[in-house]
Amino acid sequence: MSTGFSQGQGDLTDGFVPFPADRAATYRHAGYWTGQPLDSILSNAAARWPEVTAIVDAQRSYTFAELDAVADRVAARLAARGLQAGDRVLLQLPNTTEFAVAFFGLLRAGVVPVMCLSGHRSAELSHFAGISGAVGLVITDTAAGFDFRAMAAQLQRDHPQLRHVIVDGDPGGYLPWSALTDPGADGPATAPVRGQFDPAAPALLLVSGGTTGLPKLIARTHDDYVYTAVASAREYRMTSDDTYLVALPAGHNFPLACPGLLGAMTVGAPTVFTDDPSPENAFALIDKHHVTVTGLVNALAKVWAQACDWEPVLPTSLRVVQVGGSRMTAEEARFILDNLTPGLSQIFGMAEGMLNFTRPGDPVEVLLHTQGRPMSPHDEMLVVDEHGDAVAPGEEGELLVRGPNTINGYYRAEEANARSFSAQGHYRSGDRVRIFADGPLAGHVEVTGRIKDVIHRGGETVSASDLEEHLFAHPGIYAAAAVALPDEYLGEKICAAVVFSGKELTLAELHGFLDSRGVSSHAKPDMLAGLPSLPKTAVGKVDKKQIIALLGSS
Structure with a gap:
């Protein structure tokens, strides 16, 4: 196993779709884009609030000054080992303070982190490594019974350029994370001097939700991501008196910058990390650290609201609870509003950029029946029919958007861009x-x-199509369709409706097969339904509406 570093593959801007010059000039003139590097969020906070706690988890905490110093140290030691500005590194760490240390250390070295999620496995990481040309990987040793080091070994075999494997915990022959962070370890402690800097270039690569095939990479620039953090914190009226709780996976856009960790930093507010979002644990943390703001998916928000009936410690300090991730009914919103917090904020956004949300002080009717309004005055929203023509005001259709923090194309994905972006x-x-x-x-x-x-x-x-490709690969499955069924806690659960070609499989056997293919933990079916055949539409396509109706009534 190698702990050395190699030069990255391909220029960072190859395959990056920049903002058009005229719109970029508009956003700069409006003051949305300030030309600051993304890691300036930390350096500015360290200058203004050096002794204030910046991040904390169950094991340790850092002040803004301490976090700034350790980020410098990580950047210096990455550079000393050969990592260069513009290189890409896959970042896959759990919700701890070391996630923030790694994130800012990479940024400060001029390296672009690829924000992998904890549930991603070799299928996704191999895909990300191939697209991005990543030369490194930052992981934990094990979590939830999964050995990330074994996955790293497989990734290195498939991607020879992926030579920087850094492990937080037992390194197992790879480079220990402590070699980059500990003051007493060998290596420099001062970050390299920033060279020529382009605020319109990618600062980080987020991952898409994976609507067709494997997730795509989303290049967010320094300009647009600083704006996202600053503007969302402002719209939520965050101040240094707030404390933010990262309860969702930290690599998500939502808890990272909407306002999340980065937004909290822009106002000098601490951020608490936890990898256990259960009500018992989360409520205790909220009480201990006087948490005022957090973001939850709908299913988790409902669990928290229900738990307020029996948990001995209640989350009384919460000022704002953002809830998003899937469609919420007015009844669900009212339940959360009445039982968890009067500070409910519905949020509808995407890692691709655009954010809508309800604001503190909005009327109850707005909180219950809408997912808010755009964050930016320069967000442009079109609602179109299936032919791409604008619908009448107030009518339903597909949402098309562009604005100062919405990408203009996926990273190195020409075919997807042709489908996903209009000519305008x-x-x-x-x-x-x-x-x-x-x-x-x-x-x-x-x-x-x-x-x-x-x-x-x-x-x-x-x-659904990506999961179906994996299902079709099983020799015992003749036909398959992945469909969503309603679930009280998950919002939607995954059902694999299949026609077996021989002996029926159990759900456990199917999970074992999907594990062998490196499928993410969150993308495996919750339910397996064997059918004699899959119903078809008049034009011969699988009729998923009929499958859902059939399984929902059984």
Whole structure:
């Protein structure tokens, strides 16, 4: 196993779709884009609030000054080992303070982190490594019975350029994380001097929800991501008196910058990390650290609201609870509002950029019946029919968007870009919405469904077609369809409706097969339904609506 470093593959901007010059000039003139590097969020906070706690988990905490110093140390030691500005590194760490240390250490070295999620496995990471040309991987040793080091060995065999494997915990022959962070370890402690810097270049690569095939990479620039963090913190009226709780996977756009960790830093507010979002653990942390703001997926928010009936410690300090990830009914919103917090905020956004949310102080009617209004005055939203023509005001259709923090194309994905972006540069969200045209809800968005074939399971977006490809690969499956069925806790659960070619499989046997193919933990079916045949539409396509109706009534 190698702990050395190699030069990255391909220029960072190869396959990056920048903002058009005229729109970029507009956003700069409006003051949205300030030309600052993304890691300046930390350096600015360290200068203003050096002794204030920046991040904390169950094991340790860092002040802003301490976090700034350790980020410098990590950056210096990465550079000393040969890592260069513009290189890409896969970042897959759990919800701990070391996630933030690694994130800022990479940024400060000029390295672009690829924000992998804890549930991703070799299928996804191999895909990300191939697209990004990543030269490194930062992982934990083991979690939930999974050995990430064994996965790293497989990835290195498949991607020879992936030579920097850094492990937090037992390194197992790889480079220990402590070699980069510990003050007493060998190596420099001062970050390399930043060379020529382009704020319009990619700062990080997020991953898409994977609406068709494997997830795509989303290049977010320094300019647009700083704006996202600053503006969302402002709209939620965050101050240094707030404390943010990262309860969702930290690599998600939602807890990272909407306002999340980065937004909290812009106002000098601490961030608490936890990898256990159960009510018992989360409520105790909220009480201990006086948490005021957090973001949850709908299913988790309902569990928290229910738990308020029996948990001895209640989350009374919460000022704002953002809830998103899948469509929420007015009844669900009322339940959360009445039982968990009066500070409910519905949020509808995407890692591709655009954010809508309800604000503190909005009328109850807005909180219950809408997913808010755009974050930016320069967000442009179009609602179109199946032919791409604008619908009448207040009518339903697919949402197309562009704006100062919405990408103009996926990273190194020309075919996907041809499908996902209009000729005018609008991103086709795949969401069915209406924008209220008049009355008290005017200008607010209601999400009514979706266009793309995806399943929203517990806040994760799972591509039905990608899962179906894995199902088709099993020799015992003749035909398969992945469909969403309603679930009280997950929002939607994944059902694999299959026609067996021989002996029926059990769900456990299917999971074992999918594990062998490196399928993410969150993308495996919750339910396996054997059918004699799959119903078809008049044009010969699998009729998923009929499958859902059949299974829902059985």
